[in-house]
Amino acid sequence: MNRSSSITLFGIPNCDTVKKARTWLEQQSIPFEFHNFKKDGLSAAQVDIWLKKINFETLINRKGTSWRALSDAQKNEAETPAGAMNLVLANPSLIKRPVLQIGDDQLDYVGVGFNDQLYSSIFFEK
Secondary structure, three states, rough: OOOOOOEEEEEOOOOHHHHHHHHHHHHHOOOOOEEEHHOOOOOOHHHHHOOOOOOOHHHEEEOOOHHOOOHHHHHHOOOOOHHHHHHHHOOOOHHHHEEEEEEOOOOEEEEEOOOHHHHHHHHHHO
16 A cells, blocks of 8 residues: 555544554554544545445444334435435435545545454554
8 A cells, every 4th residue: 555645534423343453553653633523524525435435235234223223214214325425415414424535636445444464454564
């Protein structure tokens, strides 16, 4: 991975998985920017950037409390890309966290979730 590309980690600071990802990046001395969904917001343009690399089914966390709190009609809305976009913009807590974005206009990588092996393969395998 081109370590000179900009790296942004999207999530919420109190999420355990986001905390693990932030700690891992810091321990590896990998510079990154943290984007807090709750404080910094989330734009349709940003979600659209992610959806160029990953599908909307991957982006939505269907196991979390935010998903379970949705009505059946809202859950059905998540079955289409446009409906999923509307749902995550209205409730960013539905997004599986963290979202790791490497690159800006020319995206090198977008992925969701965290584990040591995944991040090692992204940043250190040639």
